[in-house]
Amino acid sequence: MAVAAPNLLIVDDDVDFAAATADLARAHGFTPHLAHSLEQSRRFAKLPSLDLMLLDLSLPDGNGLDLLDELDLPSHGQIAVVTGHPSVESAARAVSLPIIEYLIKPILPAQFDALLNQAKSRARTLAEPVSGRNGIVGECAAMRRVLDDIERIAPSPVSVLLTGESGTGKELVARALHRESGRSGPFIAVNCGAIAPELLASHLFGHERGSFTGAAGRHVGYFEQAHQGTLLLDEIAEMPAALQVYLLRVLETGTVTRVGGTDEVPVDVRIVAATNRDPLQAIADGSLREDLYYRLSDFSIELPPLRHRGNDVNLLARCFLNRLNERYATQKQFASGTDRILEQHPWPGNVRELRSAVQRAFLIGREQDEVCVIPGVRRLAAVQHDPTQVVFSVGMSYADVEREMLLKTLSHFGNDRTRTARALGVSVRTIHNQINRLRAAGESQL
Amino acid sequence: MSTVVRDTRSGPKDAKRGARTNGAKGIDAGIPDLTQWVHQLRNELNTVTMANAAAAYGLDHHQPTEAVRENLRRVQLACLRCAALLQGFPPHR
Numbered sequence: 313m314a315v316a317a318p319n320l321l322i323v324d325d326d327v328d329f330a331a332a333t334a335d336l337a338r339a340h341g342f343t344p345h346l347a348h349s350l351e352q353s354r355r356f357a358k359l360p361s362l363d364l365m366l367l368d369l370s371l372p373d374g375n376g377l378d379l380l381d382e383l384d385l386p387s388h389g390q391i392a393v394v395t396g397h398p399s400v401e402s403a404a405r406a407v408s409l410p411i412i413e414y415l416i417k418p419i420l421p422a423q424f425d426a427l428l429n430q431a432k433s434r435a436r437t438l439a440e441p442v443s444g445r446n447g448i449v450g451e452c453a454a455m456r457r458v459l460d461d462i463e464r465i466a467p468s469p470v471s472v473l474l475t476g477e478s479g480t481g482k483e484l485v486a487r488a489l490h491r492e493s494g495r496s497g498p499f500i501a502v503n504c505g506a507i508a509p510e511l512l513a514s515h516l517f518g519h520e521r522g523s524f525t526g527a528a529g530r531h532v533g534y535f536e537q538a539h540q541g542t543l544l545l546d547e548i549a550e551m552p553a554a555l556q557v558y559l560l561r562v563l564e565t566g567t568v569t570r571v572g573g574t575d576e577v578p579v580d581v582r583i584v585a586a587t588n589r590d591p592l593q594a595i596a597d598g599s600l601r602e603d604l605y606y607r608l609s610d611f612s613i614e615l616p617p618l619r620h621r622g623n624d625v626n627l628l629a630r631c632f633l634n635r636l637n638e639r640y641a642t643q644k645q646f647a648s649g650t651d652r653i654l655e656q657h658p659w660p661g662n663v664r665e666l667r668s669a670v671q672r673a674f675l676i677g678r679e680q681d682e683v684c685v686i687p688g689v690r691r692l693a694a695v696q697h698d699p700t701q702v703v704f705s706v707g708m709s710y711a712d713v714e715r716e717m718l719l720k721t722l723s724h725f726g727n728d729r730t731r732t733a734r735a736l737g738v739s740v741r742t743i744h745n746q747i748n749r750l751r752a753a754g755e756s757q758l
Numbered sequence: 759m760s761t762v763v764r765d766t767r768s769g770p771k772d773a774k775r776g777a778r779t780n781g782a783k784g785i786d787a788g789i790p791d792l793t794q795w796v797h798q799l800r801n802e803l804n805t806v807t808m809a810n811a812a813a814a815y816g817l818d819h820h821q822p823t824e825a826v827r828e829n830l831r832r833v834q835l836a837c838l839r840c841a842a843l844l845q846g847f848p849p850h851r
Contacts (some may be wrong), residue, residue, distance in 0.1 A: 326801055328832040335829060339815050370797075386764035396800035397793075417804035421811035 317343045318363035318435040320428075323353045323379065324394070325372055329403050333366065333424070340428045351373045362389035366433035368413075368752025369395040369402055377402065380409050390431050391650075394419055415494055426514070434623075434651075446488035448481065449631045450624045454598075454616040458485065464610050466492030471563070473608045474586040476615030479662030482586040483544060485613060489584055490542035497580075500534050505550035513555055514571050517562070523572020535568045538581045548608065549584040549594040556601045581610065618659040618666060623689060625654045629685065634672040644677060718746050795849035802843065805836040 320342040322330045325346060334344035342363075347353040350373045356362070367376045378708040380391065384717075393406050396417040408416050412430075415423060444450065445459045465472065466489045474482040483501055507515050518533030535544055545551070551559065562568050563583060567576040585608040587594065594600035618625055629646070637643055659665050673685045717736065722743075725731040729747075733740040810830035816826035 326805060328836060329801070329805040329808055330827050332805065332812045332832050335812040336808065336815060336826065339812075339819065396804065397797045417800040418807045419804060421807060422807070426813075492823075577810075 317341055318432050319357050319361055320344045321347065321353070321362055321365040321429070321455045322373070322722070323347045323350075323365065323376060324368040325349060325370075326368070329750055336421070336424065337428060340425070340430065342428060348372075350376070350379055353379050357714060361435075363435045365389060365391045365395050366427075366621040368379075368389055369393060370397050377405055377409065378413075390427075392436065444631070446491065448484055449464060449628050450479075450621065451627060452616070452621040455621060455624060458613055458615060459615050461677035462488050462492060465489070467494060469582055471583040471608050472610065473584065473591065473605070473612045474584060475591060475612065475613065476515065476588065477617045477662055478588045479616060479664030480615035481663055482588075482615060485615065486542065486544040486584040486586065490582070493542065493582060495582060497539050499542045499544070500538040501546060502534050503546045505547035509552045510556075512551065513558070516555070516568055517558070517568045518573075519571035519708050520573040529743070530570070533570065534567065535562065535579050535581055536577060537578075540580050542582045542584060542716065544688050545583065547587060548604075549587045549589050549591070553598070553601065556604045560601065560604045560607055562606075585609075595647070602693060618662040625666060626651050627658065628653055628666055629670050633674065633699045634666050636674045637669065640674075644674060646685065714746065715750060718750070722747075780815045787843065791847050795847070796841060799840065799843050802836045802840045806833055806840070 318341070320334075320337045322344060324330045324333075325348045329344045330348065334346055337344045345356050347356060348371075350371050362538070367379065369376045372512060376393070376395075391409070391411045392413040393402070393411055394415045394417060395402065397412075398416045403414055413423075414426065427628045447682065448455070448462075449461060450456070450459070472486075472489060472673070474485055476482055481702060487499055502516065504512060514531060514533065516533050517535055519531050521529050545559075555692075562579075565576070566580070567578050570578050587600070588598075591600060591605055591609070593603055595602045599746055618628075633644065633646065654666070661668075669685050684700060720733055722729070725735065729740055729743045733743045736743070809829045813826050813829035813833065815821070816829065
């Protein structure tokens, strides 16, 4: 299927520059549109798509940045400021807007090429459905390595140790390993940290009738249930040490003995273990046996945190939005500037946090709304840790901002309300009123 | 055979004055202050680099002569305006 040429809007009153740039853009497969004033630019507000805009700041009828407040730019349009009159003021304003570059004239052809390539790549990405390999969406180098590893080692029976922060997709990788392995048995996932230690042995290896109080009948454990399949042992470092010894024996012999039993039951299970801790550190602090680690890590796969995956955050966000649109039969789109917001957030909860943020934004928005992702549910915790700084995040309510400002300033001045009022530029009465309001709302720090 | 370059919008006459009828930035001709002078010079150099790149691309990819010639004309006129600006240095109010 032919893909439409990406659109470039050049907003610059220098006719020769704009025309030459349009020639170059055309040569790179773009469809250029020229505007030499704010007035002319407004005509392009209804372009079906805008992949890149070069925006001059000094236009005959105003400041180019004003355009961004007026135009309903298509959601995925990238904007680069190209100015011959750089200033701290305009740069600061540009930072608060969805602008990817702030270039000072004369721009170099290489810079322009890079902008075109970036916009073209993004346009192509947006035109393609997000599918992913083995159900895993990711195009960064680290994820491509992970996907290659999965395809390479899945057919072999080796044990695999998955490491990576919480929310990076370890279970997804384990499932992909099972799917690609061709093994006929089921995939069973066990969270070793979620089962009471005294019950874990019974859950994993099964038990015989009467082996302990309440064992009314024989129970077949996860190992036997996963026969000829794959068993994911998540949070392996949370498994009690004594059980780790037994697990090692099972792995070495390929047989399990149910709790309270004597028969050795042969099992053919492919083991995938996972941990969000550094395994070597876990060995050092005694929570993971070294011999088990070596047995489990025939092959290790480390999953990168989302903050190190570059544009994957946008691909994943679009994938989640597409799924939500399908489920709810809607056609919502991300609001302009979402890419930038997503790329700037550190995503401490990784893909799980991103999925929640997209879902939250999707559900909050009305039918025809654009989806405005506001990441950072943890922002208040971060703010409260530093007594000398008040940090505002996009999406914080005025009430939260006011509360943070008041608490930090009061604390700074040793709860002196007069000095706090002076520093904040309000009356002492206002401070009193705010404190009373917060107390009434159950504020514990006052 | 020599090529005659003609400009229907801005030309050497403007360039000699250091003024731009093409892409005027609201700056008075002839007597810019230093900020305006630098601004104008940046604009002209910008046109030179991009028009030059477009012309070079056209030559490399055997584009129609007219397209290449048009970009070379842009380079030439911008260079003339640069020269005029340089003659007016240092700028003054």
